[in-house]
Amino acid sequence: MYFRRLMFILLFLLLLGRGLSQEEEKELNFYGEMNTRMQVRIAGRDSTRLTWFRSALSLGMVPIARERFEGKIGVTVRMDGFPYPEKWMDLTRVTELEPVAILLDEAFIRFYDVLPGLNLTLGRQKVRWGTADVINPTDNFATPDYSDPLVWDERRPVWMAHLGWKPLPALGGELGIKPVFQPAISPPGEWFSTNVLPGEEELRSFLVGEFIRQGLDSTTAREIAALYTISSREEIVLPGRNIRNATCGGRLKGHIGVFDFSLSYLHGYNFLPTVEPVMNVDPLNRRLDFVLKERFLSKQVLGADAAANIAGVGTWLEAGYALYSDTAGKNGVSLIGGLDYSWSGFYANLQFLYGDFPLAQSSAEKGTFILGAIERKFFSDRLLTRIGGVLDLKKGSFGLTPLLRLTPFNGIEIEMGGLVFKGDEGTKFARLNPVKELFGGVRYRF
Amino acid sequence: MFNLKKIKTLLLALLGLVSAGYSMSAPDVLERLRVATTAKDRRVKAIMTITDRKRVQKRTLRLVMKGTDKLLVTFIEPADLRGVSFLTTGRDNMWVYLPAQGRVRRISGSAVDQSFGGSDFSYREMASISFGSSRATGAVEEKEWNGTMVYLINIEDGGEKSRLWVDRERFVPLRVDKLDQHGNVLKLITFSDFLEQDGVWIPQTVCLDNISRGSSTELKLLEVNLNTGIKDNYFTEDNMKRGG
Known part of the structure; x- marks a missing residue:
């Protein structure tokens, strides 16, 4: 042997x-x-x-x-x-x-x-899985980079070993192992506050509420709460570095006629942490310690996707069923399906998403969104006009991204556009409601 | 050791001699064209020049072909298209790799008629550049074109109709008229500067005049390597990402 x-x-x-x-x-x-x-x-x-x-x-x-x-x-x-x-x-x-x-x-x-x-x-x-645009429930190797609010699909490369096998022209497979987990990158603080800790006042109000529930009147409760020393901190725990914590998976892919398909399995982690608040009240020393424990849940994802041309329309469907070993995770399916079409110089793309949208308020309940874009090029493709957006179907909050891109010379792009979110309290885009922005930029490729 | 292609060419030539005096059918002409112009495989470096009313743009491409239906094209230049790859394994199977997205995407039904890399060629025209999926229909006309005796036949590819001028001696394509539903010419493709290599005729210049748009695209082949032993499983996602 x-x-x-x-x-x-x-x-x-x-x-x-x-x-x-x-x-x-x-x-x-x-x-x-x-x-x-x-x-x-x-x-x-x-x-x-x-x-x-x-x-x-x-x-x-x-x-x-x-x-x-x-x-x-x-x-x-x-x-x-x-x-x-x-x-x-x-x-x-x-x-x-x-x-x-x-x-x-x-x-x-x-x-x-x-x-x-x-x-x-x-x-x-960068190993990318899935056929859908922007959001891919089966794509769990390359780390999402959410740091640029205008790019919803950016990924960072990760260290991994990858085997791709194509024994037949219409059938192939791949295997990958990523020994070290890398969490998703969040937007910078200048653009979007990532402070998730409650303030001291908020924690003191919590104490007051607790004392009132225990039978104290509100004045006494406030007086006692004022004597407390309050501390708060975050504790982020990454998956261990032992081999059994490696992300690994395989995918079978191929095409039959005009259909591309793939089936995949992956053992890995959520890229964003799940938070668990822990409150320690010590009446003897009059201390309140608030700890926000953040950890990345281990999961298995069974994935499937398909793409095809149906009557001149590009169509795709991608689904991933996440199975958590931890009770903090909620098993369930995320799916995205879409269509795209081109006519008379226009291009349109429409998708339905049941799952998590990168910039949206995360919650245990998955969201339902419509993502869409329409674009048209002018002047021998030198000017691109595009409007894209996302709509939270349940509560009606939305985001819009109009764009003008001029290519005066090969390799040079000048961009101007906007980023607008609207969302009332309790909606998926509530925390992005202040975002009404204009942008301008230049890109040069050589 | 006889080469199968040579035997096939010889047999078709003999068939041509035996049938002298008889007119050829359109499918025969198309088959003779395929035999005369198809290598087992070929690797080509090409320059594409796109000329419209306002500017001239150049692109450098690498093309890898096997037979008449497998084609992998990668843009080497300019910088904003570098690494973009196009793969086809037949009329209904076309994919594009965009390095910025890091992903290979199937080209949807309507997008097959979109511009290929900003040129006047569509993805469909690039996929059918070797007439692999074309079907000859109707009768054969014999006429003179630019001082050369030609067979003129009608061909169809995925519902798209064209007229094809074939050199009567060498069985090489000289001109293709892409037609609309009413028979009007939308695009005109001409093939020239033929080079014979290993018994295969290669047009070194392919020029497409986009009559409706008033622009043209010339594809000039710079380096041609035939029969290099490319395998079927070369036409994969990994090789698209690699750039051929």
């Missing part, structure tokens, strides 16, 4: 070596993108302010490109937001004045035809 395993490993290395020794080399590839964008939140003459100011330079290259294997490396240098000096000394620190982040993008090596039809990719990569 041991000998057979050893032989198998040797055979694998031999085949890998054969791939590496191929001589034909493709041309090297170097590419990049620079972009910068500013957003203004419209809120009356005195309150209108800049909420977003990001400039980024992304550089990528394919340093190895041979017939049987290739490598890819990408780096993004991003200047986020505004200068934040807190004291005079900070003015001497350029990092406080120009907050820069250096991000490692995709960085992998891919071996082609390790066995006939079998490709192996190792390193930071």
Whole structure:
């Protein structure tokens, strides 16, 4: 048995070596993108302010490109937001004045035809599953990046090992393992408050309520509550780093006639944490400790998707059934189905979502949304006009994203547009209600 | 060791001699064209020049073809299209890979008639550039065009009708008129600068005049490598992402 395993490993290395020794080399590839964008939140003459100011330079290259294997490396240098000096000394620190982040993008090596039809990719990569636009309930490897409020579908690459196999032209499969969990990235505080802790006043009011329930009159309850020392904190717990906590999954995919389909299974985690408030009241020492415990629930996702052309209309349906081992998670299905159509220079896209929308208020109850967009290009495709939006079907709150994109020269795009949310208290977009923004930006690809 | 394609060409040529004096049918002409112009596989680097009233745009492409129905096209330049790939394995199966989304998408029914990379070619026209899924209909006309004797036949591809001019000697396509429902010419495709390589005729220049739009697209082949041993399972998502 041991000998057979050893032989198998040797055979694998031999085949890998054969791939590496191929001589034909493709041309090297170097590419990049620079972009910068500013957003203004419209809120009356005195309150209108800049909420977003990001400039980024992304550089990528394919340093190895041979017939049987290739490598890819990408780096993004991003200047986020505004200068934040807190004291005079900070003015001497350029990092406080120009907050820069250096991000490692995709960085992998891919071996082609390790066995006939079998490709192996190792390193930071973006593995995307699913056929739907924007939201994909079956897509659980690459980490969502919600930091840009205008891009609802951005993902960060993650370190993983990925095997893709295509034994038949119409049928294939893939397996992936991601050893280290990476949570989703949230929007920056300048744009969207991520403070989830209750304030001291709120906690003291809670104490007053408790004392009144215990039989004290309101004046005494307030007096006693005022004597309490109140503390609050968050405690975020990431999944452990042992192998059994790795995210892993497989997918079978293919096409029959005009239908593309896939079936998938994944064992992984929610990208956003589930919060559990814990309140410790210590009457002896007159202390109230509030802890918000945040953890990422483990889940299994059974997924299926299909896409087809039906009577000239592009159609897709994608569903993922999440099964939680933790009682804090609620088992259930998320699904998205959509249509798109092109006519006389127009393109329209309409989707129905039952599940979670990235920027919406999260709750145990899933939302029902309609997502849509219509666009038209003019002047030999140099000007794109687009209006997109999302509507919370139950409560009627919504978001709109009009856009004008001009491409005066190849590689250069100038964008102008808006981002508008409307949502009353208790609706899915209630916390985004103040967002009425205009933006402008430039992108240059080379 | 006889090459199967050569035997097939020889047999068709003999058939042509035996049937001298008899007129060929439209399907025969189309089949002879496929034999004359189809390699087992080919890898091509091409420059696409799009000319409209206001500007001239250039794109560099890499095309990998097998037979008449499998085609993988990747844009190398310009920067805003770099890495965009188009795969077809037949008239009804077309996919596009957009690097910004990191995902491969099936091209929906109506979108097959959309512009391919901003050019005058549609996805459908790129997919049928080798006449693999075309069906010949009607009678054959023999006439002279630009000093060359040609067979003129009608072809149909997924409901789209065209007229095809075929060189009577070499059985290569010289011109295709894409027609609307009323028989008016919408687009005119001409094939020129033929090069014979390994018994296969390759048009090094394909020019499409978009009559309704008043623009044109020229596809010029720069490097052509035939019969390099490309396998069927080359036409995959991974190779779309890789860029052919």
